[in-house]
Amino acid sequence: MRPADHLATAASAGATHRLGRRRGPRVGANTLWRSGMSSxxxxxxxxxxxxxxxxxxxxxxxxxxxxxxxxxxxxxxxxxxxxxxxxxxxxxxxxxxxxxxxxxxxxxxxxxxxxxxxxxxxxxxxxxxxxxxxxxxxxxxxxxxxxxxxxxxxxxxxxxxxxxxxxxxxxxxxxxxxxxxxxxxxxxxxxxxxxxxxxxxxxxAQDDLATLIYTSGTTGRPKGVELTHDNWLYTGQAVRELDLISPDDLHFLxxxxxxxxxxxxxxxxxxxxVPTVIDGRLDKIAENLGVVRPTLMAAAPRIFEKIHNTVVANMHREGGLKLRIFAWARATGLRVSRARQRGAELPITMRAEYALADRLVFAKLRERFGGRIRLFISGAAPLSQDIAEFFDAAGLTIYEGYGLTESSAGSFLNRPESVKFGTVGPPFPGTEVRIADDGEILIGGRGIMRGYHGLPEETAAALQDGWLHTGDIGEVDEAGRLRITDRKKELIKTSGGKYVAPTYLEGRIKAACPYASHVFVHGDRRNYVTALITLDMDVAGPWARAESLPDDPEKLREHPRMREEVRKAIDQVNAGEASYATVKKFAILAADFAVETGELTPSLKIKRKVVEERNAEVLDSFYT
Known part of the structure; x- marks a missing residue:
């Protein structure tokens, strides 16, 4: 079921779901508390x-x-x-x-x-x-x-x-x-x-203020989120209870x-x-993974997208036998991944094919990450299901989680025994989730913030009746796993009255087009959906040179071959969508979105209002 199709299901759930070995608390309760631990x-x-x-x-x-x-x-x-x-x-x-x-x-x-x-x-x-x-x-x-x-x-x-x-x-x-x-x-x-x-x-004291983290301000004035020592202690204790990480791991931060x-x-x-390797230099991530050989790394989806797109683009550039082997291995791996998710028994022929695909392709990919990765964790933004399935096929399962700054970052996480791509898993032990009548996700538990610094009215609006109102829309499945469908304020409602989830489409298009860096889907109160695409020149540049195309982004974006590659990806995504959710027109921009230029938050989320304002002329031209 596509996000746009199951919004009504989410809106009608209206129930409170709990998971974990203990019943989740309301805000302020002290489950998972360790005696003597106050800060x-x-x-x-x-x-x-x-x-x-x-x-x-x-x-x-x-x-x-x-x-x-x-x-x-x-x-x-x-x-x-x-x-x-x-x-x-x-x-x-x-x-x-x-x-x-x-x-x-x-x-x-x-x-x-x-x-x-x-x-x-x-x-x-x-x-x-x-x-x-x-x-x-x-x-x-x-x-x-x-x-x-x-x-x-x-x-x-x-x-x-x-x-x-x-x-x-x-x-x-x-x-x-x-x-x-x-x-x-x-x-x-x-x-x-x-x-x-x-x-x-x-x-x-456990309720003393520990951290003030200011929201990234995608929709206005940044707000200082007040998080106590107990908020953070809860997250550590909850992860401990999940029993996913041990002192034998090596964490790369x-x-x-x-x-x-x-x-x-x-x-x-x-x-x-757990010992932690620390190096915040983004251009060193790939090199460091091969050298320090960690077992655990968390990342924003953009990093996994970048890895995926680089691998796919390199294979296309190689062409010939290597590309055919890669395409076969990928298809084989996806069949195995999807069978595992269904809990199906793998036929002996499929196991044999996958063993060959692993030896020829996937083992080499794992070695690029040091060969010891046991846990990839994704958070901070939605992870495309297509990207998740590719990594799982390669034996590098990404466990997607979910939380807000207002909930101390961690509230949900997929578990190895019940991972389901497209969901963010069940709640942490000690966390409650409820789906409101309008589909909004509400969270309760010890991880919930004390409030917004100096903003009592905003605090009251966010913490109604003891629940954190997340602003996200979602649903909980029969196994207690949460599926995020979109931001409540970012859902597109076309002029025909149909709701479209933009981040869902954006993630799928990025997964389908290895040369895309960012995708911005537009169409609120318009009669159809359109998109802006930016190019990842680290990937698109080498491809362009190999194809004797201009590698200047201004010239490349207008080239028919580049537009053809983007169009193919959009057509591929459109084929699986209802007509009202398909992207009808697109434009490729010369400059990528960036934190420094103001289109992205520091956590790499698109500032939608900024992008709309700066590209108003292009967006309006889609509808004239």
């Missing part, structure tokens, strides 16, 4: 006591890697926490972190929390004005900045930051007036503080720690004692 710093302290000499983090160092044990993490965090406390961090205060994903982000976050203060996260891609808004709205008095470039950003808006007493730079130089100091100096001066680190940690998904992974790995 993230106390969780860290317990981890250090349990496995002091085990590897905690592995980071790039020169041409290789270096590791820190949990004991060494303890030394670094204690020194930073005492130094931050001397600078004024403590209960009721906020410290902003403006930094990419790296070891120091985690150490600083843990140190801030140990003082009793709360961490406010800022994406390094945020502009000076955006950073100033988050810092002032959160009431942060200290900012930790990654380097001199980020310090310069803050200096340009210093007049708007009267309450900021210090900027602490990780890689950079101190300022002459004392406003900018180095991270090394914070730790160095801590020894003489005379403060008691353990007393600070013992004073933190590249996701933005400014995003709630990255923060969830930080806490979960401390809870479980």
């Amino acid at each position: 993230i710093p106390s969780l860290l302290r317990d981890r250090i006591a349990a496995t002091p000499d085990a590897e905690a983090y592995r980071v790039p160092a020169g041409d290789g890697w270096t590791s820190l044990s949990w004991r060494e993490v303890d030394e670094r965090v204690r020194g930073l926490a005492l130094g931050l406390a001397e600078l004024g961090a403590g209960p009721g205060t906020r410290v902003s972190i403006l930094c990419s994903t790296r070891l120091e982000w985690i150490l600083c976050d843990l140190a801030v929390l140990a003082t009793g203060a709360a961490t406010t996260t800022i994406y390094p891609s945020n502009t000076a004005a955006e950073s100033a808004f988050v810092i002032t709205d959160s009431g942060s008095t200290i900012v930790i900045a990654e380097n001199d470039d980020q310090v310069a950003k803050l200096a340009s808006v210093r007049k708007e930051l009267p309450d900021v007493t210090h900027v602490i730079v990780i890689d950079g130089s101190p300022g002459e007036d004392g406003w900018v100091i180095t991270l090394d100096s914070v730790s160095r001066d801590a020894a003489a503080s005379g403060r008691d680190y353990d007393a600070m940690v013992d004073a933190i 590249w996701l933005p720690l400014s995003h709630s998904f990255g923060k969830l992974l930080e806490v979960v790995m401390i809870d479980l004692g």
Whole structure:
């Protein structure tokens, strides 16, 4: 059933579904609570006591890697926490972190929390004005900045930051007036503080504020989501109860720690004692996977789309026998994947064919990821079912999950024993889900936020009757697995009164066209559906050169061969849709959507209003 077809089914569900070994709580209940565990710093302290000499983090160092044990993490965090406390961090205060994903982000976050203060996260891609808004709205008095470039950003808006007493730079130089100091100096001066680190940690309560994460603002003014220590402790305990991850795993972390998904992974790995390889450089992901050979990695769907499209495009460029073998192996793998999902017994001939396909194609693909991947987890945006089935066929099953910043990032996750592509799985243990009469997904449980910072009316609207109103539309199947059909505010209603789920179509088109980077489906209050396509030049460029086509995106987008490739993909997707949900016209844009240019949020979601406004002339031309 297509999303557009089963909206009515979702809307009529109206029931509360629970899964897990315990009955899920209403908001604020204390199931899954571990005695004596009141905060993230106390969780860290317990981890250090349990496995002091085990590897905690592995980071790039020169041409290789270096590791820190949990004991060494303890030394670094204690020194930073005492130094931050001397600078004024403590209960009721906020410290902003403006930094990419790296070891120091985690150490600083843990140190801030140990003082009793709360961490406010800022994406390094945020502009000076955006950073100033988050810092002032959160009431942060200290900012930790990654380097001199980020310090310069803050200096340009210093007049708007009267309450900021210090900027602490990780890689950079101190300022002459004392406003900018180095991270090394914070730790160095801590020894003489005379403060008691353990007393600070013992004073933190489970309901104290731990994190302020500002929503990405796809629909307006960013809101600061208040998440407590208990919110985060719940996610770690829930993942522990799922029994999917063990200390024997090796976790590769590249996701933005400014995003709630990255923060969830930080806490979960401390809870479980899993060593984490940290490198936030996106251009190093593929190389790092082959070198560090992790068993566990979480990612946004865009990463899996990129991998899929690169593999498919390379095979098409090779052509000949290699392409025929790849196409046969893929078809064989998809038959096996779909049979497994149905729970069907595989005939001996199918098993033999799959073994050959695995040896010729899939084993080589797995080796590109280090050959040890056991868990791929996808979140932050919808994952195309076509992409999920391709990876499953290759023996690299992606377990899709779902959550919001307002629910501490993790609320649902597919399980190995009951994975169903196109769903985000059952709720975490201790989480409740309910489908409202209009199809909106409502969530309850310990992971739900305290509220929006300084916004009581918005908080009341989001937390009605003790349930978080997600703004997403969905349904729960007979096995308790949640299917997301679309954003409540993003559903397209054509002028004929038909509802269309744009993100569903966008994901399918991207999976069908390896040269597409982003797809934007349009048609609200229009008489038919249209689309804007951007090109992934890392994939389309090599193909164009091999075909003797121009590899300049402005020229390539207008070339008949390029339009033919996109048209074939759209026709393929249209063939499976009701007529009102088919894409009738499309345009290929010269420039890709990007965070830096404002069309994408830092978590790589399309800012739909921005795209519509910037491409209004093109969109309007579809309907003249």
